Amino acid sequence: MVTLKQIAEKAGLSISTISHILNRQSPRYNAQTRERVQKIAQEMGYIPNRYAQVIRRGRSGIIGMIQHAGLLQIAVLKSQAAARAIVAAGYRPLAGDSEWSGSGIQIICATMLDLRVEGLILIDPPATFPPEELERFQQHKIPVVALGGVRMKGVAQVRVDAEQGMAMLVRHMAALGHRTLELVVPTLPPRHSSAVNWPTLERVAGFRQAARKAGLTASQAQVAFFGEPNDIMSPYANGKAAMEQILARLDRPNGVLFSNDDWAIGALAACAEAGVRVPEEIALTGFDNAVIGEYAYSPLTTVAQDFEKMAQEAIQLLLERIQERDQAFDTPLIRVPGKLIVRRSCGAHAVKSFRPS
Amino acid sequence: MVTLKQIAEKAGLSISTISHILNRQSPRYNAQTRERVQKIAQEMGYIPNRYAQVIRRGRSGIIGMIQHAGLLQIAVLKSQAAARAIVAAGYRPLAGDSEWSGSGIQIICATMLDLRVEGLILIDPPATFPPEELERFQQHKIPVVALGGVRMKGVAQVRVDAEQGMAMLVRHMAALGHRTLELVVPTLPPRHSSAVNWPTLERVAGFRQAARKAGLTASQAQVAFFGEPNDIMSPYANGKAAMEQILARLDRPNGVLFSNDDWAIGALAACAEAGVRVPEEIALTGFDNAVIGEYAYSPLTTVAQDFEKMAQEAIQLLLERIQERDQAFDTPLIRVPGKLIVRRSCGAHAVKSFRPS
DNA sequence: CTGTTAGCGCTTTCAC
DNA sequence: GTGAAAGCGCTAACAG
Numbered sequence: 001m002v003t004l005k006q007i008a009e010k011a012g013l014s015i016s017t018i019s020h021i022l023n024r025q026s027p028r029y030n031a032q033t034r035e036r037v038q039k040i041a042q043e044m045g046y047i048p049n050r051y052a053q054v055i056r057r058g059r060s061g062i063i064g065m066i067q068h069a070g071l072l073q074i075a076v077l078k079s080q081a082a083a084r085a086i087v088a089a090g091y092r093p094l095a096g097d098s099e100w101s102g103s104g105i106q107i108i109c110a111t112m113l114d115l116r117v118e119g120l121i122l123i124d125p126p127a128t129f130p131p132e133e134l135e136r137f138q139q140h141k142i143p144v145v146a147l148g149g150v151r152m153k154g155v156a157q158v159r160v161d162a163e164q165g166m167a168m169l170v171r172h173m174a175a176l177g178h179r180t181l182e183l184v185v186p187t188l189p190p191r192h193s194s195a196v197n198w199p200t201l202e203r204v205a206g207f208r209q210a211a212r213k214a215g216l217t218a219s220q221a222q223v224a225f226f227g228e229p230n231d232i233m234s235p236y237a238n239g240k241a242a243m244e245q246i247l248a249r250l251d252r253p254n255g256v257l258f259s260n261d262d263w264a265i266g267a268l269a270a271c272a273e274a275g276v277r278v279p280e281e282i283a284l285t286g287f288d289n290a291v292i293g294e295y296a297y298s299p300l301t302t303v304a305q306d307f308e309k310m311a312q313e314a315i316q317l318l319l320e321r322i323q324e325r326d327q328a329f330d331t332p333l334i335r336v337p338g339k340l341i342v343r344r345s346c347g348a349h350a351v352k353s354f355r356p357s
Numbered sequence: 358m359v360t361l362k363q364i365a366e367k368a369g370l371s372i373s374t375i376s377h378i379l380n381r382q383s384p385r386y387n388a389q390t391r392e393r394v395q396k397i398a399q400e401m402g403y404i405p406n407r408y409a410q411v412i413r414r415g416r417s418g419i420i421g422m423i424q425h426a427g428l429l430q431i432a433v434l435k436s437q438a439a440a441r442a443i444v445a446a447g448y449r450p451l452a453g454d455s456e457w458s459g460s461g462i463q464i465i466c467a468t469m470l471d472l473r474v475e476g477l478i479l480i481d482p483p484a485t486f487p488p489e490e491l492e493r494f495q496q497h498k499i500p501v502v503a504l505g506g507v508r509m510k511g512v513a514q515v516r517v518d519a520e521q522g523m524a525m526l527v528r529h530m531a532a533l534g535h536r537t538l539e540l541v542v543p544t545l546p547p548r549h550s551s552a553v554n555w556p557t558l559e560r561v562a563g564f565r566q567a568a569r570k571a572g573l574t575a576s577q578a579q580v581a582f583f584g585e586p587n588d589i590m591s592p593y594a595n596g597k598a599a600m601e602q603i604l605a606r607l608d609r610p611n612g613v614l615f616s617n618d619d620w621a622i623g624a625l626a627a628c629a630e631a632g633v634r635v636p637e638e639i640a641l642t643g644f645d646n647a648v649i650g651e652y653a654y655s656p657l658t659t660v661a662q663d664f665e666k667m668a669q670e671a672i673q674l675l676l677e678r679i680q681e682r683d684q685a686f687d688t689p690l691i692r693v694p695g696k697l698i699v700r701r702s703c704g705a706h707a708v709k710s711f712r713p714s
Numbered sequence: 715c716t717g718t719t720a721g722c723g724c725t726t727t728c729a730c
Numbered sequence: 731g732t733g734a735a736a737g738c739g740c741t742a743a744c745a746g
Contacts (some may be wrong), residue, residue, distance in 0.1 A: 001473070001497065003723060014733045019725060045496055050471040051408040051417075056740050060408075074585035076433075080456055092468055095452050099437055103731060104726035111449055114407040116358070139402055140358065236652040255530055295593040295622055297654040316408035360739060371717045376741060386715060409739035412722050 002046045011040050022048070032164070054116065063091045064117035068098045068107055068126055072235060072262055073290040074305070075298035078123050078147055081311035089315055091118070109133045117142060117312030119318040127189035127197050127229055143321030143329065147314045148305075150189075151198045154319070154331055155176040158314040161335035162199055162287075165303035166206030168340040169257055169285050170221075174214035175184075176347055178254035178283055182222050183207045184242050184267075189229045201322065203259050203287070222253070238264025247274050247282075254283060255346070261286035261293040261302055264345070268296050289341050301346035303338040310336045359403045368397050380405070411473065420448045420675065421474035423465055425455045425483055429592060429619055431662070432645040435480050435504055438668035446672055448475070466490045474499060476675040482506035484546035484554050484586055500678030500686070504671045507546075508555045511688060513678070515671040518692035519556055519644075522660035523563030525697040526614055526642050527578075529658070531571035533704055535611035535640055539579050540564045541599045541624075542616040546586045554586075560616050560644070579610070596623025604631050609639060612703070618643035618650045618659055621702070625653050636704030646698055658703035660695040667693045 004022075008015045013033070021029055021037045063086045067075050083093040094175045096108035112120060113136065114206065118136055122129070127150045137144050137152050146157040166183075173181055204223055209223030224246075227238040229264050239258060246256060247270060258264040264286035271278050278284055278298040286293055286302040293300035313334050321329050342348050361379075365372045370390070378386055378394045411417050420443045424432050440450040451474065453465035469477060470493065477494055479486070485505045494501050495511050503514040523540075530538055542557045561580050568578030581603075584595040596615060603613060606628060615621040621643035628635050635655040636640055643650055643659040650657035668693050678686050699705050 001723095005723075015723090016725080016734080017732055019723095020732090023725080033731085045493070047471055047497075048472070051412045051413070051473065052738090053725080054408045055406070055412060055740090056723085056725045058738075071387075080454070083454075087464065092464075094468075095454070096450070097437070097440075107444060107449075111451075113404055116406070116408070136402070236648065240652065250716050265649070268654065269652040269656075291593065292622070292649065295597065295626040297625065299626075358739095362739075371716080374716055374737090374740095377716090380741080390715085406739050409722090410741080412724090413739085413741045415722075428731075 001049070002044045003041075003049070003170075004046075006042060006167055007037070007041055007046060008312045010044070011037055013275075014036070022046075033304040046100060057171075060116040060118060061091055062094050062115055062117045063089075063119045063121065063315075064094045064096065064115070066096050066098065066105070066112070066125075067122045067123035068129075072124075072260075073292060074260070074262075074288045076122055077307050078305075078311065081307035082121050082123065082147060082314065084308075085277040085311040085315040086121075091318055097212075105133060107260060109136065113137070113140070113142075119322045120144045121314060121318065122146040122149060122155070125152065134301060135201065143325070145314045145316055145321070146320045147310060151196050151333070156317045156329070156331045156333070158310050158317065158334045158336065159199065160303070160310070160338045162202035162338075163206035164335075165287060165338035166203045167210035168256070168338070169287075169301075169303060170207055170210035170214060171281065172340060172342065172348070173255045173257070173285065173346060174211075174216065176255075176283070176345070178240040178270075179216070179256045180220045180251075180253040181207075181211060181216065181257060182246065182253040182256045183259070184224045184226055184239075184263065186227050186231075186238070187225045187229045198320075200259060207257065235260065235262030236266035236269065239263030240270045242265075243267035243270035244274070247271070247276055255285070256282065257285045257287075259287055261288045261300055264300055264302075265296055266294060268298060268300075268345070272297070278310045279345055283347040286345075294343065296345070298345045299343035301343045301348065302341050304341050305338055306336050358406070359398075359401045360406070361403075364398055364401060364403060367401070368394050375550050379403075406546060408489070417473040417475060418448055419472060419474045420446075420476045420478065420672075421451045421453065421469040421472070422478045422480060423453050423455065423462070423469065424480035424483075425486075429481075429557045429617075430649060431617070431619075431645045432481050434647075434664050435662075435668065438664035439478050439480065439504060439507060439671065441665075442668040442672040443478075446676055458493070462487060462490060466493070470494070470497070470499075476679045478671060478675065479503040479506060479509075482509065489627070498682045498687065499673055502671045502675045502678070502683070504667060506556065508553050510560070510660045513674045513686070513688045513690070515667050515674065515691045515693065516556060517660070517662040517695045519559035519695075520563035520566075521692075522644065522695035522697075523560045523614070524567035525659060525695070526644075526658075527564055527567035529697060529699065529705070530612045530614070530640065530642070530703060531568075531573065533612075533640070535704070536573070537608075537610040538568060538573065538612045538614060539566075539603065539610040540614045540616070541581045541583055541596075541603075541620065543588075543595070544582045544586045557616060560596050564614065592619030593623035595670070596620030597627045598623075600624035600627035601631070604628070604633055604639075612640040612642070613644045614644075616644055616649040618645045618657055621657055621659075622647075622649060622653060625655060625657075625702070629654070635690050636702055640704040641702045643702075648657065651700065653702070655702045656700035657698075658700045658705065659698050662695055663693050 008018045086093040098105040101246035148159045226242040286300040289302045437543045443450040453464040501512050505516045583599040643657040646659045646661035
């Protein structure tokens with residue numbers, strides 16, 4: 001690799017001069033020299049050694065993002081938005097996925113830590129995120145902001161307003177005449193866990209409130225908890241299994257609301273297999289507006305999250321905290337409203353009968 | 358951040374002693390001292406400064422992975438497998454996605470370059486991968502291996518044996534009695550481009566050969582090129598549009614083979630919308646065995662790629678090249694056989710009629 | 715067993 | 731305008 005020293009030799013100048021010219025293009029050198037140096041550096045294929053720069057400057061200029069994406073499209077969309085916001089803020093994004101490598105989350109956190117990230121974005125952290133890893137960041141005064149996911153101690157958070165989103169869904173379903181609704185959400189983490197699955201709790205709260213307002217009784221608006229608390233690698237399987245149980249019951253609800261699109265996709269598979277038509281025989285909705293939802297055989301009615309807005313808010317929060325690392329920060333929760341997306345699965349559109357198989 | 362110096366002061370020892378004890382736990386120090394130092398470091402929350410280590414050691418210990426995942430599940434699965442293999446080889450994986458940040462691939466390559474990755478894995482590189490970026494790695498003698506994707510100059514590659522996979526699919530379809538088949542693949546890049554889309558060419562070749570062997574005439578085994586050459590952000594949309602065109606024709610084929618599962622998912626959406634039953638009225642297949650394929654309303658028959666095997670081969674190739682950076686290397690192409698996965702969309706299974714909508 | 719010393723590549727202050 | 735010099739945090743050869 002080419003170093004400043006080599007360039008200095010070739011140019012017959014000192015290292016510090018080269019450094020000055022190449023990095024801060026201060027006009028204190030004469031234009032001729034400057035151009036000559038630039039050209040030599042270019043020709044030799046010089047790339048400044050970031051390790052040396054960081055060590056000298058004392059800051060890495062990197063913001064880390066940790067996701068637990070598995071196969072969830074929404075996590076991919078969120079991290080893309082976050083990465084864009086990070087670049088826009090003049091930092092470099094660095095991504096790690098907890099599903100990589102058997103060693104899981106620890107190795108990602110270690111990499112983030114020893115690359116001295118200046119801040120950390122957690123994309124949809126699950127309740128199983130190890131508190132001791134989080135503490136290590138906090139101990140080193142590296143600010144952490146969550147984009148969605150679970151509420152954690154000392155972590156500011158930006159997420160979709162699930163209560164409002166759920167309420168829109170319920171109102172919509174009730175208006176369509178579905179008189180018995182059921183909400184399917186992932187099982188909550190054990191009570192002693194330090195994390196609280198607020199996204200789920202909010203969905204439940206939004207569902208119950210809106211149902212009451214719509215005049216549904218408790219038995220007309222039930223909530224089912226399903227699956228392992230934080231299983232993100234098999235969203236389709238979970239949704240499918242949950243739906244199979246519902247279809248097996250005698251008292252099927254008119255409409256089933258899922259806490260995310262991927263579960264709803266799995267539920268559609270269960271309906272197809274059982275020969276139950278959606279939305280004619282049973283209506284479904286998702287949440288998140290994953291791309292796949294539009295291409296389901298019964299395109300999903302859902303709530304769209306505003307990724308760009310959420311990402312920008314999160315980075316904003318992070319930048320403030322990076323600015324003043326020493327201050328003890330509050331940990332606000334910013335809720336960004338979602339948008340109702342009406343497609344077919346809820347039964348809203350005129351239905352032409354069709355038998356795909 | 359805590360440094361060796363601070364620990365040395367606290368322990369009343371020299372910096373180099375601490376370094377020795379902490380990094381290579383050589384037994385040349387007495388156990389008592391070692392334990393004491395370990396304890397102090399632990400308590401102070403010492404994390405070795407990787408930037409300083411790298412600058413001194415002259416190597417980063419990082420292997421980069423660049424993906425163009427967009428929403429393709431298969432790219433996620435591949436990079437997970439690659440990351441595992443990288444960790445197993447004693448390196449750290451570092452990921453970048455070209456869909457992040459408007460500046461696209463350049464910023465990722467810059468990060469990889471100035472973090473001095475020792476080798477680079479390209480996950481499914483598209484034909485649009487900028488040759489000048491590739492050349493910069495090669496100029497710095499950083500070995501590059503592609504996992505799937507397009508064949509590039511100077512890049513060793515590991516990918517699924519698409520010819521064999523396609524042949525399995527054709528034989529299977531022909532055996533089921535589908536007498537007219539059509540293969541839908543993405544449009545090839547322009548001829549003058551430096552990259553060659555071998556994955557597509559192989560699929561086409563495998564399709565044609567197997568069709569001939571199965572006794573199909575040229576008109577019974579057609580190939581359709583569709584969409585923008587390297588559009589990875591809208592696989593469902595492309596598949597849907599392609600299928601709509603096919604359904605609009607008078608001479609519909611009995612079976613349509615797609616070059617990947619995501620396109621096939623889009624195609625299923627087109628069939629559902631048009632009220633055409635799959636597989637009764639028309640049979641479909643995918644390729645790759647993406648997770649979603651199992652949860653389609655007509656679960657996809659497809660070819661599974663062996664990600665683990667492919668990733669291991671790729672890392673193996675990369676390690677060899679890292680070992681001997683100075684040698685000019687050959688650029689082998691390793692094909693890993695796929696496995697036929699038979700589900701419903703091909704019409705193989707007994708069909709119970711059902712109307713999901 | 716432990717410490718001294720000489721850097722790695724770069725930035726930055728300050729003197730010429 | 732330019733360069734000498736100090737030093738970021740760490741490693742490794744060598745000396746004691």
